[in-house]
Amino acid sequence: MNKKNDTPRQLHKRGKLLKRGYWTGAAAVLMLCVLATPAFAAGSDPLTIVNNLSDFIFSIIKALGVIILGWGIVQVGMSIQSHDASQRTQGFLCLFGGLLIAFAKEILTAIGAI
Structure with a gap:
């Protein structure tokens, strides 16, 4: 097998x-070196950052x-209008x-978990 040599023009392009x-x-x-900006931490206490x-x-x-x-309130209202017991159960x-999720932090602090 004869390998073709690159022409001078191809070598110049390369x-x-x-x-x-x-x-x-x-x-x-x-x-990257010139435009690097230092990042300063906002607070000295890392616990405040975790709390935030x-x-x-x-x-x-x-x-x-x-x-x-x-959405639960909407489902209960629609179930009362349509007299659908299964939809009413789903709505409640x-x-x-939703109440448990909305007040999760207050519930956890009340039982002493947080």
Whole structure:
């Protein structure tokens, strides 16, 4: 098998591509070094950060609980209108489940878990 040699034009193209890749990478590294900004922590106590995160997560859970509670109220109202006992049971379960989820943090603090 005879391997064809690259023409000088192809070697020139390959050299240009390698040079362009090198300078692009060098420019990217330079930009990362020059444009890096330091991040300063907001507080010195890590416990406050954890408490803030916990409060944020519980507020999301409370919002979901209120949404489920509202859907339960809608289901109970629709079941009363249509006289459907199974839908009424489902509505009350959704309503009480939404109440439990909405007040999860208060319930956990009342029993001493948090």
